Amino acid sequence: MEPGEIHALLGENGAGKSTLMNVLYGLYQPDEGEILVDGEPLKLRGPSDAISAGIGMVHQHFMLVPVFTVTENIMLGAEKVRGGISGFLDRRRARREVVEVSERYGLRVDPDAVIEDLPVGIQQRVEIVKALTRDVDLLILDEPTAVLTPQETEELLTVMRSLKAAGKSIVFITHKLGEVKAIADRITVIRRGKTVGTASPEASRDELAALMVGRNVRLTVEKATAKPGKAVLEVAGLVVDDDRQIRAVDGIDLTVHAGEVLGVAGVQGNGQTELIEAIMGLRPTLAGSVTLDGERVDGWSTKRVLRAGVGYVPEDRSVDGLVKEFSVAENLVLDIYDRPPFAGGLALKPQAIATSAKERIEQFDVRTSSASMPVGTLSGGNQQKVIVARELSRPLKLLIAAQPTRGVDVGSIEFIHSQVIHERDIGTAVLVVSSELDEVLGLADRVAVMYRGRIIGIVGPDTPREEIGLLMAGITPEAAADRAEARPATDDDVPTSEEEA
């Protein structure tokens, strides 16, 4: 990094951008290697070390107290006290400082406004002012445009330019090509925790996209050609909001046939989670329909959808998939505990549950010392196998697998993939959602690319990665030419509830 430089860090979700920056900010400790500031190696034990070394960070999720005023939030952690007597806050001095800093850099904020009343873009500005009042030279902006409207993004870019003019260095983390090209002086592309290249902003979008997505050897999944049958799942004009009432799925049409795998690719946070949750009855649909085997299932309870023959591997196994305190056996019946043979009337049948658990553990190669071990003590891969075993152990019409191999070791990945393909081959319709492009390409018979709540294209699995990479960045081959350069983000591009790190 050089003074007065805007350095963009580009990479897919999970590439390690945020982790790297958290190390820089002292939140995580590096396992190896060192950080040099002005040629001196720097040991950061916490954010306060980073701040005193002149490093400031604006997080993707703001760290502001909603009921405090702008001034109070900015002084938080570095409270000014009156006359050196601790306990007496000197609000006036703090306020003066806020006004002074915001004027110097042209960052207009009302020092007396309460945070929760401010729009997101202004809140972000408060974060930036907060960092600047700590006298930082290097400012890290972690996915700053993810939550901004196009206008707010424009303003942010302006602010960044003025900061640059004032000699501050900025690390700008993003996965949006347009913004990078608009503002960065230098671009570093990170993939799977490694720097895969540096580029100048003159590089074409195609080059950047290729670097970002990579040209890895495709994860090969042994499979025969699909023999698609009738349509099992039909989604038409589906509209779904996310938790913050922001449109996440914006009119999606989708069909999955029996005996085929439809892969949904896309950068995480483009509505995939909401799409699946809506199909599963976990999230209300605002418009459109979901049809399973000719029957409307939107508005059904989750239990009813599951009973209708839908298997569901949720994307976050520790939150949605498993009860960690429960035994492996109990988790294996988590969604069928009240059905025969596992229950008769109100009573559970522990014997049947244990017997079936033993079989599943065998069949799905779950490595555990016993079926009565709490599932939380298993490795990630084995936990995932428990979920897959549970979902595949009943007759299915449709299997929905979200991030089926996230955080799973290679051996388990292969096993889970082969199970998914096996399920396809016995005639189940399969919908796989993954932010791992390799996984989607390996499993899918057709690939739908999601971008900002829409299916931006459906292509064959043999489509070149670069083309899919462009689609994931929102660029259709036809539209590529006439897209505006610095295409600003809109607020439906918000990352969803999963770790964006």
Next chain:
Amino acid sequence: MSSPDPQPGSPDKDPASKAQAAQDSLGNTEQAEDATTPQAGPAGAAPDGAPEARPSLGRLFLANLWAANTVTVTVLSLVLAIVVGAVLMIISDPAVLSTYSYITARPSDALNSSWTLVSGGYANLFKGSVFDPEAFTGWLNGSNGWQAVLAPISETLTYTAPLVFTGLSVALAFRGGLFNIGGQGQATLGVVFAALAGFALPLPPGLHLIVALLAGALGGAIWGFVPGILKARTGAHEVIITIMLNYIGTYLLTWLIVQNGVQDPNRTDAISKSVDPSAQLPRLLGDNLRVHAGILLAVLATWAVAWLLNRSTLGFELRAVGANPEAARTAGISVTRTFVLIMVFAGLLSGLGGSNMVLGSTATALTPQVVAQIGFDGILVALLGRLKPWGVALAALLFGALQAGGNRMQSYSGISLELVTVLQALIVIFIAAPAMVKAIFQLRAARAARLQTSLAKGW
């Protein structure tokens, strides 16, 4: 926060825990990261998932409670409470305290008088609740009947019965992830309904008792249903609602007692008519001993709750919702329905506990104090019993014994009955702060680590 993932379960004796601990930490890496990040600094980069992954206050509390889940800590907590109780006895006795003013000159005075006081007090506590040797020798020489020998036990069981119900009520709700602070209110409604059915309905013996008990259960269930449905439908926090309903219940009782048709026509003070003998719980050991059939019902209820929790589909739902509501929802369990059911069952149990107070031998008519503190004591009992049905029953037995013995301690040793309440509170405080107990007794770290990981087996 980084260490205890909620890992409830019974203590397991197999010490394969080191490997287990390692595995555990591996399995929980993602969560651990989520959890530690916000602590690391004022501006921790919490990944989006963190708010969900971060255990709620309730679950953290649960985790802490389980974390030291051993008989050892419980017993040591008792010992500590007894020691602190002894100090309080000495401080609160002016005569003994005055000997301390010249302790350097004649230490024997202070030590002897303290020992006499403390040992006498605790001896009476024991004699009043478990076994009185004098009564036993008296029975042998024929100076008193066998009833006197069993009297302490009878008293203990009489105090135990309602606490079992309210303790189970709190424990059941806790296992489903809900803080039921409303045991008191639910018990109050139970008392009211049971008493009304007890003196207002002319029914034959036997049936009358059953109807009165069911009425009590219904009263409690209604008082549990209200917070349950409010939480399910509107997200209102059950702690606030149940606390408020406690007040409403208490004042409803006070108001109701003096109404026409309820108040005893021969009395001017606040007391209702008496429950018909046909609706009273039969005494088990004759009319001279107070122990009544309520204790049998309590045992039955303990068994029923144990079955419900561990062997029924509803219990499965309840435990799943309590441990991970998101996963339960994803697996098709209706979390809101489960919340309502949990509170109804919890209220029902507390209502039965209340019924015991007016259909048993403690009282036969409504007075403003008829419920005593059984609802609040139920919270302590549930915590002391580690939220396991049979543990709760044992904890209730201990608290019942303290109550019974406290009465004798007061009349024979002149030590205030409130000391018993302080003892109960101290025991629970020590249990809720296992780290303190471990530090005081210098329990080995390795042992503590084993406790941490040994938690989660088949519950």
